[in-house]
Amino acid sequence: MKTYGLIGFPLSHSFSKKYFTEKFLNEGIVDHQYELYSIEDIQSLPELLSAETTISGLNVTIPHKVGVLPFLNEIDEAAEKIGAVNCICVNRLEGEVHLKGFNTDAFGFEKSLSPLLQQQHTKALVFGDGGAAKAVKYVLEKLGIEYKVVVRKAAENAILYSEVTPDILANYKLLINTTPLGMSPNVDTFPEIDYSKIGDQHLAYDLVYNPLETAFLSKAAAQGAVTKNGLEMLHQQAEKAWAIWNT
Structure with missing residues (x-):
C-alpha cells in the first residue's frame, strides 16, 4: 500500500x-x-x-x-x-x-493564469502576503509583471488597502486575491477596494475555490472584469504533485 x-x-x-x-x-x-x-x-x-x-x-x-x-x-x-x-x-x-x-502552487497558478493574460495586464495588485502569495509573486516576476502587495497592517514592501487609489486601480489591471477572504463559511468577506473603479480591462483572479464565485469575483464581474477562481490551479498543482511522486 x-x-x-x-x-x-x-x-x-x-x-x-x-x-x-x-x-x-x-x-x-x-x-x-x-x-x-x-x-x-x-x-x-x-x-x-x-x-x-x-x-x-x-x-x-x-x-x-x-x-x-x-x-x-x-x-x-x-x-x-x-x-x-x-x-x-x-x-x-x-x-x-x-x-x-x-512548490506546485506556482506551477498551477501560472498554467491557469497565463491563457487569460492580455496586453494590458502588465501590473498586478496582490491582496495578502502569506505563503500562497509567495508563489504568486514568483510567477509574476517570472512573467515580467510588475506588482504591488496590499495588506491590512503596515508592512515593508507593501501598501495598505486604504492606499489603493482610483489611479492605482486604473493602472493595475490584474487583481489577485491570495487571502482567505470570501472562503466558505465567511462568504461575505472580500478585499476592501473601490470596485466601482474596475472595468472590462481588468482580470480578477481568486485563489479561493469554495465557493466557486467569491464576493471578490462577483463584485469584479459586475463591473465587467474577466474573473477566474482557484479550482483549475488546484487541479494543475495536484497533477504536478502526482507527477513528482511518481518520478
Whole structure:
C-alpha cells in the first residue's frame, strides 16, 4: 500500500482527498490511498512519518508551507526561491526518511493564469502576503509583471488597502486575491477596494475555490472584469504533485 496525504491545520475540508481518491478509483490505481493528517504543530511531522510507514508523498497546506522547510533534506530550485513548500516527496532508504520539497502552487497558478493574460495586464495588485502569495509573486516576476502587495497592517514592501487609489486601480489591471477572504463559511468577506473603479480591462483572479464565485469575483464581474477562481490551479498543482511522486 502506498499512502499520500495532506498535512495542515485545521483540515475542515479537503480538495486533495476527494481529488486523489476519485483519481485512484477512476484510473484503476490500486493499493493507493489518500489521507488527511491534521497536525497543529509541524514539530510532530517526524513522529507522523515514523508511525505511518507507507507514506510516499505529502501535500502541505496552511499553516505549514514555510514551517516545514527545516525538516526537509532537499528542496527544488523553484520552492527555494519562493520560500514555501506545498508538496513533499517521501523516500525511505535503508531505514532513513529522505524528504524533498517542491512548490506546485506556482506551477498551477501560472498554467491557469497565463491563457487569460492580455496586453494590458502588465501590473498586478496582490491582496495578502502569506505563503500562497509567495508563489504568486514568483510567477509574476517570472512573467515580467510588475506588482504591488496590499495588506491590512503596515508592512515593508507593501501598501495598505486604504492606499489603493482610483489611479492605482486604473493602472493595475490584474487583481489577485491570495487571502482567505470570501472562503466558505465567511462568504461575505472580500478585499476592501473601490470596485466601482474596475472595468472590462481588468482580470480578477481568486485563489479561493469554495465557493466557486467569491464576493471578490462577483463584485469584479459586475463591473465587467474577466474573473477566474482557484479550482483549475488546484487541479494543475495536484497533477504536478502526482507527477513528482511518481518520478
